[in-house]
Amino acid sequence: MEINKLEKVLNKLSMQKLRERFAQCYGHTPTTRNRAHLIKKILWATQRDAFGDISEAARRKALAIAADRDVKARFPAVQRPDSEIKPDTTKVVAYQPVPNLLPGSILHRKYRGENIRVLVLENGFEWNGEFYKSLSATARAITGTRWNGKLFFGLKKGEK
Numbered sequence: 001m002e003i004n005k006l007e008k009v010l011n012k013l014s015m016q017k018l019r020e021r022f023a024q025c026y027g028h029t030p031t032t033r034n035r036a037h038l039i040k041k042i043l044w045a046t047q048r049d050a051f052g053d054i055s056e057a058a059r060r061k062a063l064a065i066a067a068d069r070d071v072k073a074r075f076p077a078v079q080r081p082d083s084e085i086k087p088d089t090t091k092v093v094a095y096q097p098v099p100n101l102l103p104g105s106i107l108h109r110k111y112r113g114e115n116i117r118v119l120v121l122e123n124g125f126e127w128n129g130e131f132y133k134s135l136s137a138t139a140r141a142i143t144g145t146r147w148n149g150k151l152f153f154g155l156k157k158g159e160k
Contacts (some may be wrong), residue, residue: 010039108151
């Protein structure tokens with residue numbers, strides 16, 4: 001029987017029938033209850049019976065590979081920090097994004113007929129003599145509405 005046709009037949013069988021078929025192929029009842037695994041094992045046994053098993057040399061090579069110590073070695077345990085570290089020794093560091101705007105740069109934007117010029121500072125932005133911590137806060141001051149600062153100044157792709 002062709003393997004594809006056999007697979008279709010096996011897919012229609014109940015689990016009990018699959019387990020019986022497995023027992024016929026291998027001489028013992030399966031311990032697994034995984035339907036897909038049983039079907040694959042039965043298909044392999046059918047192919048083995050039709051075309052022959054692997055050679056004895058290939059079997060010995062596979063057993064030698066499986067017995068190799070390097071394959072069985074486990075990864076070393078992850079080094080965990082000492083449980084005696086006190087919470088007061090933990091240092092909290094504020095998030096500092098990677099700056100992609102160099103201090104001294106000037107951002108230009110035409111908004112409602114007015115030319116907007118914003119100076120990039122080391123710790124924020126300056127517009128009309130006012131200091132803002134973020135580019136978004138600057139855009140909000142300019143427009144009166146919430147804006148993503150990078151989007152407002154054309155530094156980030158987005159919807160128009």
